[in-house]
Ligand SMILES: CC(=O)SCCNC(=O)CCNC(=O)[C@H](O)C(C)(C)COP(=O)(O)OP(=O)(O)OC[C@H]1O[C@@H](n2cnc3c(N)ncnc32)[C@H](O)[C@@H]1OP(=O)(O)O
């Protein structure tokens with residue numbers, strides 16, 4: 001059986017996504033990650049189209065790729081010319097990659113309207129360019145642009161493009177759903193028909209405009225294509241390309257294809273997130289397989305079954321793609337949810353039905369007031385610890401705090417000043433903090449008051465702050481929920497506070513954040 005090529009186009013088609021802009025260094029880093037995942041091919045960009053892509057191919061020669069072969073992407077030669085004299089084709093050779101992927105027209109209206117040439121000349125462009133590149137020692141893949149729409153309009157011509165490319169020496173002809181409008185049954189029919197009529201080795205390249213890019217890619221492979229293109233996290237023009245990790249996971253874990261070594265697929269979640277860091281696009285939590293929520297369970301009924309056997313509410317083992325099961329605590333939790341969450345946090349709560357029932361009730365009561373524990377694991381862990389140990393973990397005793405804000409003048413911005421009085425390490429501290437707003441001032445004052453007793457707090461940094469008005473019908477009287485995320489440079493945690501006053505809500509979240517952070521660093525109350 002022919003092995004299926006796994007062909008990644010994150011660096012070319014993925015980079016066509018709105019708002020995604022990669023430097024040469026970013027592209028090199030992503031290429032190294034893709035190689036670690038074990039993909040067969042990395043399409044690096046279009047040499048000659050812009051200086052960045054040209055530079056990428058120059059520097060990519062220094063990459064020590066263990067698995068992947070690099071592909072340079074570009075178009076067939078210009079109409080009316082010859083491939084050997086075409087500067088764009090020469091730029092593809094100058095990229096010095098083992099593989100060149102050519103985009104070619106296969107839709108008659110595109111040939112006539114976009115390329116403004118004859119159908120015969122388009123075939124000549126395909127033939128000449130493929131032959132020239134093969135003659136120069138390159139493996140050539142041909143992306144037949146708008147293939148499916150073109151096949152519907154004029155199947156004979158679309159087929160002729162496939163035959164011409166294959167006869168000229170293209171190893172693979174990838175059928176592209178460029179406008180992303182196809183549905184799986186259409187893809188199945190067309191791929192099957194083209195395979196029968198041409199005998200060419202076919203590939204598939206899908207866009208997600210109908211939400212079917214992954215399904216269409218899987219359908220094409222099941223219909224006989226043996227080369228699949230996609231991008232990490234489904235990046236790409238408009239609604240994106242087929243998400244390569246989802247396609248590969250589906251083919252490998254559900255249909256038995258042997259595409260990536262299992263130990264590499266088990267890095268998929270890490271890779272997806274590492275690439276999100278580079279693209280600076282927040283990972284999509286509900287992404288299949290690798291999203292943070294892909295195996296997160298909120299409903300109590302689910303948890304009660306998962307406790308017995310995780311397979312009962314999971315379509316696959318999350319570890320196969322490097323993910324893990326999580327239990328969410330909320331007002332939809334039951335005793336089993338708390339027991340499972342406790343297990344995640346290192347507490348064995350089995351056989352403690354009264355404690356479990358008490359925690360369920362506390363959570364439900366607090367959620368009614370606006371708390372949302374599934375977004376603030378650290379606040380839940382402190383609550384659970386309190387219920388289990390029967391005591392409040394306290395690193396400092398607050399005596400009072402207050403904050404004042406001067407009115408803003410045109411000549412000088414508003415200034416806030418907070419005063420915090422507390423006892424820590426057996427000593428009373430009174431500290432004043434200034435800030436550009438009340439939240440900032442409170443943060444400074446609390447840190448200053450604790451600096452002597454807990455120098456570890458110096459490393460804690462606020463990295464996210466979210467405010468939500470809970471009962472908006474009351475306008476400025478509304479209850480407010482503040483969620484904050486804090487980092488110590490190695491890990492991060494989320495805490496929350498709910499109060500009528502936004503600064504008070506922040507204060508609750510901040511105290512919990514410092515308490516949790518110190519606890520996790522193994523610091524004893526002083
Ligand atoms: C379906 C896809 O996503 S394919 C990938 C598309 N990616 C990109 O377009 C990103 C990179 N592109 C670019 O930087 C530029 O468009 C370039 C450098 C390639 C070309 O720029 P320009 O020379 O200024 O041309 P422009 O972008 O206006 O038009 C594209 C030209 O390529 C021609 N062309 C389009 N497809 C093909 C093809 N398969 N084979 C040969 N020529 C083609 C068009 O007819 C047009 O020709 P014209 O200049 O005679 O009108």
Ligand SMILES: CC(=O)C(=O)O
Pocket residue numbers: 013103143144145146176177178179205207
């Ligand atoms: C080649 C390509 O990116 C497309 O047809 O969508």
